[in-house]
Amino acid sequence: MEHDEVPLCFSAPAPCYWMLPEEEIEDRAVVSADQSIVDDRHFFIRGQLELPVVGHPEPFAFSVWSSLSEQSFDHRCERWEAADRGTIRPVSDG
Secondary structure: OOOOOOOOEEOOOOOHHHOOOHHHHHHHEEEOOOEEEEOOOEEEEEEEEEEOOOOOOOOEEEEEEEEEOHHHHHHHHHOOOOOOHHHOOOOOOO
């Protein structure tokens, strides 16, 4: 594949835990554009790191999946639409 421009965004469609045998996916995993749950015990959200590129109007973007505890995942889901959601801290599991 040839590109006319340098690609400025890289991502994975799901976290690596989600890469299950095809016949098991429907029973074991749920994935959306920004959240995933595997085996009802592995919880993930997707974030995006953006880095400015000198001399280019668009930033370089790298989407990453991060694992969370179930408690932090539930807390994040409760606040998903909050205007300050970028400042939400992890929930203490202790």
